[in-house]
Amino acid sequence: MSQDPSRITYLLQRYTGKTCSREELEELFAYIAEAANDETLHSFMENTYQHMMPGEELPEIDRDSVYESIIQQQPARRRTLFTFRRVAAAAVLLLMVGTAFWWLEQRNKTRGEITIAGQLKTDVAPGSNKAILTLADGSTVTLDSAGNQVITRGNTNIKQQNGQLLYAAQQSAAGIQYNKLSTPRGGQFRITLPDRTKVWLNSSSSLKYPTAFTGKERRVELEGQGYFEVAPNAAQPFKVMVNEMEVQVLGTHFDIMAYKDEGTVNTTLLEGVVQVKEGTGLQLLKPGQQAVLNNESRTIRVQDADVKKIIAWKNGMFVFNNMALPAILREVARWYDVDIVYDVTPSIELYGGGIARNLHLSSVLKLLEASGYNHFRIEGRKVIVLP
Template identity: 50%
Template sequence: MQDDRLTWLFFRYFEKTASQEERDEFMLLLRDPANEAQIKKLMEQAYQSFTPEQPLFSEAQSEKLFAAISDSQDIITPLRIEKSYFAWKRLAAAAAVLLLITTGWYQWQKKYRPVQVAGQHSQQDVAPGNNKAVLTLADGSSITLDSVANRIIQHGNISISQQNGQLQYTTNTPPEQVSYNKLTTPKGGQYQLTLPDGSKVWLNSASALTFPTAFNGPQRIVKLQGQGYFEIAKKAAQPFIVQVNQLEIQVLGTQFDIMAYDDESTVNTTLLQGAVKVKEAGAEKILQPGQQAIFNPQDRSMSVQNADTDRVTAWKNGRFIFNNADLATILREISRWYNVDIVYKAKPGNATYGGAISRNLNLSDVLKALEENDNNHHFRIEDRQIIVLP
């Protein structure tokens, strides 16, 4: 009986003839994992009922629908339902159904999420991270930064502009007066910095960049901990060098990402534009755009492979992308952005996940999307901890 009711509500919703009560009932059934197979079957039937000659939407319109679903920062878009399932070159009904279900379900969740009753276990949700950092000056003094304050910080010959979650340095410092500053982001924070030479750096959560107040020498040298994305101003006569523990990344003018967290097993340098040279002791690798150098500090080995650049730089663009990532890797990234700890009461396993999720969502929404990809794990938020359950 429930399958018949679900089918009836599905087409009422799809044809936009459902009442508000019917829409609410349909959303409740849609949230039930037991109905997943029936929903997929109904989506396939809806898709097959339309032909390329009689689409509900034109191909161009349907492409826009799919792009909106994929690119929206406010919609959870698990990639568990793959493009091939819908044969996207034929599109029409599938894109329409997916748009209605995805947007409708998410908006319904926001509006009608059940309220916890006193005495029930109450899940403690966590808001996403934001623009915040601490700038430590050469004299040891520190300045707390956020995305609200807009001001000019004057320190000797250095002028530092803070605006909209960004710092910009300007200086006329003589060579003998060059000093070093340090920008540090906490867990749950990120920040953008424009260096004195015009190079731009995006710092991810739990990261730090040490840099001079002026680049007056033959080289431009900075030190990175954690993760940073770099857009380097071209100065052929003055190479730019990023020092990361045992590694040295040398560039002239390029765009690249370095991930070097202490809780990760490797240091990954990913090139998007230009060329970089990754050096360690006597070994070096020259990267081409789209390549990634992977350095293992344990055995001091280094290899080069093609990179998923969208996944690598997703954090900078306000998203999580988990293409073929295992649960432990995903949760480490989530823990840094939401400033939470991970407690395993079930082994993470070797299963891999795929999906794209906005970093602007609350933690509960991100964990819900992960649960939809894997029936073997469930999650609970408690005292700024993610409890991983079987």
């Protein structure tokens, strides 16, 4: 539905000033969802941020791409403030605002400082490629994006290059040992195993693996979150152990999220077939499905998965699709290596949209404030959640 531009501008001013009522928010999001109002919206965003970035133009926003890559077209499973269409519209506006914050981020990223409550504070930079490699003899090697080296232990050659580890194939079983790759909070890393399987580790995660795969199976152990692209080998099934749970594959792409501060272990399949086993429970997944293991009952259920949201971290994004604030902030805490402190019970509203993971923490929090009902304060390595 098209509308008088002055009405839309008024609602946008109320929105950016955080004075919108719920009725006005719903009215605004309904206008945003209509392509006929794009010119008014674009003009407002340009005028609002032009004084921050003089001489620069606001880039065009691909509405269809936003809908496709951020919001899955299905109704919310529980009642929220927004219908699906309004969540999608909110995501578009979130990206419009996010574009301006990205510009500001590029301008100020070398300073690493922000102004909060009139005082200059140190901001928190995003995570980066960094990890610790623990070798079989207990020695450790610090890894980061800049390092390029070859690590030799016995018959094993490990090459560090461009933020990833590459293991040379090892045919002989002699001298096989176990290594462990661990990412801290605020870190991520990629590894290519001896069988050419590729693994992306998210922050606060670890992968234990042999320096060569021999015998009837390929077995690794995961803590935290990892995305796997398994090299096919029908004669040697690939198994990922997460505590007592086992994920078995032949050759496939999948993600496992198994953080200790989450209530479930989630295995999501993108390509191929995987089998998830916990005790006597056994589930076979098809592409687009997710096995959810309840950490308390130890039961497994299978559900359709929002695949693009689940692997967004690997592609450098936070993507929210009807997510509550505490779940979002757990992701933020791991990536920025901060602690979350609640001075108030968080709102029950659900968030929809996407934010790049290369922004400083203050920009992410500003975006969450713009689309939600809580506010935040940064104190060192703490984020205080305020009314």
